[in-house]
Amino acid sequence: MSPATAAELADWLDTVIVDPAVRALRPDYRALVIRVDGLVPGPSDEASEKLLAAAEERAGAWLAHAKPEEHPHLAAWREAFKAFGAKPQKTRPSAEALIRRAPDGLPRVDRLTDVYNAVSVAHAVPLGGEDLDHYSGPPRLVRADGDEPFETGGGVEHPVPGEVVWRDDAGVTCRRWNWRQCVRTRLTHETTRAFFVLDALGPMDDAALRAAGDELTEALLAGSPAAAAASRLIAG
Template sequence: MTDSGALQKFLDGVVVDAAVFSLRPDYRAVLLPVDGLVPGPSDEASEALLQAAEASAREALAGRTVEDLPHVVAWREAYKSFGAKPQRTRNSLEALLRRAEAGLPRVNRLTDLYNAVSVLHQVPLGGEDLTGYVGAPRLVRATGAESFDTVAGGVPVVEHPDAGEVIWCDDAGVTCRRWNWRQGRRTHLTDDTTTALFIFDALEPMSDEALQTAADDLAAHLLRLGPDVRIVRRLIANDMTHPEGT
């Protein structure tokens, strides 16, 4: 992709199925397709942001557990709604918060940025290499026949989601299982990624304002990664809770 028009066309094709909103009418997603990124390994800027996120997590968890945080509670309930056991398959926000005390992972510049923003704003946030997509992303309830390209025990394998599980997918298969639990290999960010898609997942009690503020924060950091960075944005929400549209 080379211009904002191509990014917007991709974004316009993203769909959240009505069956997902039936599970959680309060669900909202902000999607940021980004082009013109200058990729690379972890650097001083991403390290500083990760350290700020670790300090933020320590402050948020002072005197309470991860399970007490309101947005974590909401996502645990969402996982139960489609049959997942949240104590075994933790949403991405909870997984990061649990790692923060010992130290968040250092992966590469892009992954470090979105992991830090996820913790700082207490919102599940995923990053995907947009060039790995085949067709537009869709958030649906799985049939169980979809393919999920992943790694188990260090070996590449193809798994299948449980029937009824909430998944992000495209025309080639699953890109992320259990809403925001585990991403597939095909679209994962690398040190060479220049075009990416970032997905913010929100439930009540997170407000639309807080969700957009988190997206603003990530966008500001991404814009610093090169002179040709282009970002477009879309909020997807339930028409019943956002009657004026998205």
């Protein structure tokens, strides 16, 4: 497969949709979506370890003086989860769940996942990645009907009606906005084309959101010098 051009990457990002029903729930929601083609996948390495260690140190210093739920952006995400019926004490926003793990060590998964987890913790922003070779149709953020399939390691589940989910033509790719990813589209040691989502609410302004996206892109390109990337901010 020939590498995608910058224009093709941008055209694909234009297909990403945030449904009006989600905007009605949180008018302050913005998504920074990034596509990267030509990635070099593989196991965790020295570069990803360095990023994770720095994120652990940063989170640990902050947690020494405050609780995760006291962070303005994480607090806003807790309220967003409550708005569609999720209990954040049970199903935490992804960034909060990672930050809580930081003092005991963040997971080492693979070089691509490690990079986005490190950026998520360092910037307190929910962030996920999807393998585009296992994606079907355009990504869209919607409120679930409840009958959409969500593939887990143990089988197939279904979201609660009204739950905010990312989905494609084949089913739900991430439940509860940014809580848990399906096994079908997760990044692996074979991923070369990926789509990343950084989720922001009011306390995180566009400049801070773009800074997190820039850090993610720079880290990914540093490990994949021949890769091409494009981004799009979806707001309002």
